[in-house]
Amino acid sequence: MNFFDRLADRIATVDSVVSVGLDPDPARIPDHLDEYDLPRWAFNRRIIDATHEHAAAFKPNVAFYEDPDGWTALRETVAYAHGKDVPVLLDAKRGDIGNTARQYAELLDDDGLGADAITVNPYMGRDSLEPFLSREDKGVVVLCRTSNPGGADLQDLELETGEPLYERVAATADLWNANDNVGLVVGATAPEELEAVREIVPDIPFLVPGVGAQGGDAEAAVEYGLADGVGLVNSSRGIIFAGEDSEAHSASGSRAAEPRDQGEGFADASGQAAKRLKKRLNRYR
Numbered sequence: 001m002n003f004f005d006r007l008a009d010r011i012a013t014v015d016s017v018v019s020v021g022l023d024p025d026p027a028r029i030p031d032h033l034d035e036y037d038l039p040r041w042a043f044n045r046r047i048i049d050a051t052h053e054h055a056a057a058f059k060p061n062v063a064f065y066e067d068p069d070g071w072t073a074l075r076e077t078v079a080y081a082h083g084k085d086v087p088v089l090l091d092a093k094r095g096d097i098g099n100t101a102r103q104y105a106e107l108l109d110d111d112g113l114g115a116d117a118i119t120v121n122p123y124m125g126r127d128s129l130e131p132f133l134s135r136e137d138k139g140v141v142v143l144c145r146t147s148n149p150g151g152a153d154l155q156d157l158e159l160e161t162g163e164p165l166y167e168r169v170a171a172t173a174d175l176w177n178a179n180d181n182v183g184l185v186v187g188a189t190a191p192e193e194l195e196a197v198r199e200i201v202p203d204i205p206f207l208v209p210g211v212g213a214q215g216g217d218a219e220a221a222v223e224y225g226l227a228d229g230v231g232l233v234n235s236s237r238g239i240i241f242a243g244e245d246s247e248a249h250s251a252s253g254s255r256a257a258e259p260r261d262q263g264e265g266f267a268d269a270s271g272q273a274a275k276r277l278k279k280r281l282n283r284y285r
């Protein structure tokens with residue numbers, strides 16, 4: 001079954017378009033989980049238990065797992081999420097020449113990580129994404145207009161046709177969508193761009209990051225992010241670290257000088273945060 005059909009089923013089952021970002025920054029994992037061999041996996045398992053009933057998808061960002069223990073933690077995390085019937089979108093932002101891209105794409109296979117979808121970078125063009133696009137049952141979510149402040153530096157550049165580059169990316173990704181497995185990343189911090197991209201590609205689901213810690217526009221995320229009700233609005237730190245004392249962290253989300261032990265309450269807090277975001281987004285669906 002196509003990834004976006006599976007996602008549609010999941011959205012209907014949990015009545016939610018929330019993507020829970022699993023970015024277990026080791027500096028922010030509660031101290032008491034250090035006693036486990038794989039603290040990131042111990043953390044994720046508790047987060048998954050607490051949030052899965054509100055999660056349309058889990059989105060681990062591979063940056064938080066790129067070391068030997070991390071890969072094990074990520075493999076366990078993907079399998080555990082699947083055990084809860086939740087699709088996993090791997091935020092890996094891959095893209096490279098053909099033979100390298102083929103290796104990257106094996107991440108999606110069952111003997112790799114078995115993820116259901118992956119984010120990719122379109123900068124190197126069609127052939128660099130072919131090994132992903134040709135996997136008909138996997139979602140391929142193409143960076144289009146990212147949520148970071150520097151997203152405008154290149155993505156907003158005007159082409160000779162007058163259109164900004166991110167709009168050309170959207171139109172080009174549509175051409176790459178022969179298998180109906182392409183999505184786009186468009187950040188909630190850029191609501192006007194979200195609207196513009198939605199006009200260009202009415203039928204492509206978006207992954208919309210940037211609500212929560214980045215302060216993006218949740219209403220625009222839902223209004224423009226969903227295609228026929230299908231799409232994902234992601235929050236990572238705003239959910240998984242909801243249990244932290246806000247005064248213990250700077251606005252940038254970095255750890256305070258003194259680590260704190262939140263006990264097991266952190267997981268309950270993440271469940272509450274996921275539920276709150278689901279309710280908030282559902283007001284606009």
Ligand SMILES: O=c1ccn([C@@H]2O[C@H](COP(=O)(O)O)[C@@H](O)[C@H]2O)c(=O)[nH]1
Pocket residue numbers: 021023061091145146147148185186187209210211212213214234235236237238
């Ligand atoms: O444009 C983009 C693309 C990806 N991301 C990723 O999403 C999460 C956001 O985390 P928050 O804690 O909710 O800010 C993170 O993994 C980013 O790498 C993005 O933010 N913007």
